[in-house]
Amino acid sequence: MKGTLYPSTMASAFFLFQAASVTSLLGMTLGWRGVMTKYSGFYDLPTAWSNVFWGLLLGGVYASLTHNYILNPYLRMVEDQQAPVVNPLDLLFICLVASIAAHMLLRRERVRSGSSQPTSGWALGLAIGAMMGMVHLYRVYAGYDTILSGKLWVTTIGFGLFAPRTEALICSFHGHLMLQGKRWGAVLRSTFWRCSYVVMFSFATIDPLAWVFIIPFTLLIDKKAKVWIWDSIPSEGKKRLRKMWARQVREARSADDGDQQTA
Numbered sequence: 430m431k432g433t434l435y436p437s438t439m440a441s442a443f444f445l446f447q448a449a450s451v452t453s454l455l456g457m458t459l460g461w462r463g464v465m466t467k468y469s470g471f472y473d474l475p476t477a478w479s480n481v482f483w484g485l486l487l488g489g490v491y492a493s494l495t496h497n498y499i500l501n502p503y504l505r506m507v508e509d510q511q512a513p514v515v516n517p518l519d520l521l522f523i524c525l526v527a528s529i530a531a532h533m534l535l536r537r538e539r540v541r542s543g544s545s546q547p548t549s550g551w552a553l554g555l556a557i558g559a560m561m562g563m564v565h566l567y568r569v570y571a572g573y574d575t576i577l578s579g580k581l582w583v584t585t586i587g588f589g590l591f592a593p594r595t596e597a598l599i600c601s602f603h604g605h606l607m608l609q610g611k612r613w614g615a616v617l618r619s620t621f622w623r624c625s626y627v628v629m630f631s632f633a634t635i636d637p638l639a640w641v642f643i644i645p646f647t648l649l650i651d652k653k654a655k656v657w658i659w660d661s662i663p664s665e666g667k668k669r670l671r672k673m674w675a676r677q678v679r680e681a682r683s684a685d686d687g688d689q690q691t692a
Contacts, residue, residue, distance in 0.1 A: 442571075449566035456589040457559040460597055464551060468658055468670070473543045477552040483534050484556025488596075491527045491557060492564040495627055498523060500568060503631045515631075524623035528603070528616045531557070535604050546604025547661040551654070554600030555593045561630065562592025569634050580637050587633060587640045591647055595626050598650050605657040 465477065498519040505512040531553060534540075540549045566588045573581050599622050606615035626643070633639035662670065 445567055445570040446563075448570055449563045452566055452585060452589040453559040453563040453592065456562060456591075457555045457593045459590065460555045460558075460593045461552070464597075464654055464658060465548065467655075468548070468662060472548040472658075472662060473539075473545045476539050476543065476545055477549050480534060480540075480549045480553040481556045484553040485560060487527070487530050487534070487553075488557035488560030491523070491530075492560040494523045495561070496564045496568075499627055500565065500631050500634065504568070504634070507635055520624055520627060521620070524627060525616075525620045527557075527623060528619040531600055531603060531619065532607075532612070532616050535600070535607060544608060544661050546607045547601045547657040548604075550600035550602070550604030551597045551658065554597035557600065558593035558596030561596065562588040565592065565630050565634055572634075583637045583640065584633060587637070587643070588630075591640075591643060592630065594651065595643070595647055598647065598654060599623060599626075601654055601657050602650075605660060608660060 465472075499515055502513065502515045506514055531550070534553060535546045535550055540546055566585065569581070569584050569588070575581075599619050602622075603615045603619045606618065629639050629643050633643065659667070
């Protein structure tokens with residue numbers, strides 16, 4: 430790893446930005462396929478996609494603020510022990526503003542009319558997390574002069590897979606709480622979880638040990654995401670989904686029986 434965490438030339442900066450962007454977008458795509466495709470056709474897809482657009486805009490601002498006021502001061506502190514520590518009020522304020530902005534997007538009429546806060550929240554969070562991952566990966570890539578580094582690949586996979594997913598979980602849970610009428614509770618809880626992840630992501634740019642804490646907790650909460658998405662589907666849609674899944678099970682069993690008879 431280099432002694433500096435900044436790219437040396439404009440050409441290298443452009444290459445690092447492209448690499449970070451592609452990695453984050455791949456992670457966003459995997460996050461979409463892992464949850465949203467399972468319920469495809471049973472939620473408001475156009476609204477979800479509109480939240481991807483808003484998530485990219487909000488995520489760009491959010492990632493820029495965290496980079497300037499959290500990540501940069503933290504990296505300077507790591508390099509220079511005399512540098513001032515990160516101001517916790519900056520962390521709290523940025524995460525609170527991001528949570529309020531996400532809340533405003535999820536309380537739009539087109540979202541509330543279909544009770545699609547959890548699904549729209551998942552789409553919104555994926556885009557926000559992708560932007561966060563892109564900024565952090567850019568700084569990670571700037572600190573290495575070789576791709577033959579195990580720490581680099583661990584960090585790349587970690588940010589690529591879990592930066593979009595953690596924000597998707599936060600926003601989907603936010604939407605789930607909104608369905609239960611917990612408005613300010615949703616904002617405050619989202620703020621708390623964002624503060625936690627911003628701190629851990631900053632740590633992860635320096636030490637891959639951070640993923641030992643990030644990954645297990647994210648996977649533990651990830652199991653609840655299907656429940657939040659399920660709650661946002663209308664009753665009629667749930668009935669059709671159950672029938673469709675039951676038919677798929679019967680078809681799979683019939684195919685297995687046919688293979689056994691052929692054998």
